[in-house]
Amino acid sequence: KAGVTQTPRYLIKTRGQQVTLSCSPISGHRSVSWYQQTPGQGLQFLFEYFSETQRNKGNFPGRFSGRQFSNSRSEMNVSTLELGDSALYLCASKALAGTDTQYFGPGTRLTVL
């Protein structure tokens, strides 16, 4: 079974721009979560989608948003990019909502100049 895939793997943007990241979960998994990884803050939860609905949201500003499609693929959007948004963005999928095991993709490395 194929794992979680994320595209693109690398992105370079400038301040003020917006960016969209994509995640395809493991086949059959309906829950997709997004995490931000930075050297200073470590791994932080952004949000979770299940059956096309945002179920939970972490403590991030409204510039961070997402959505999930009927095939469970998810996109994450960051508007008005700031230098501090430079990070590795990780997508994780799990079969069910709740405490099921999460499987991670390779991440998208976003650099904001």
Place this chain on the structure above:
Amino acid sequence: GNSVTQMEGPVTLSEEAFLTINCTYTATGYPSLFWYVQYPGEGLQLLLKATKADDKGSNKGFEATYRKETTSFHLEKGSVQVSDSAVYFCALTNDYKLSFGAGTTVTVRA
């Protein structure tokens, strides 16, 4: 709230040495516990997990036992290889999200 504390690195070992990474947690209820590993330039890979007290997770020679009385989930491997060089994260969940420790960088020298 939930929190995970793991021993700070970096840890440098010689091949075939014994590895221990300490992890303790604070959580309500009965969380599931995980160890994830991150190799350079990659995402997180699930290494092992335990879902209830006294469970032992194991994979690729690594082991960790869920100790509720000490709220710990220490990672051990008896004989490390150069290929084990990576960052190791202890994590827990008792709801929808994972809470992670800060990560421990392990370097194994030949």
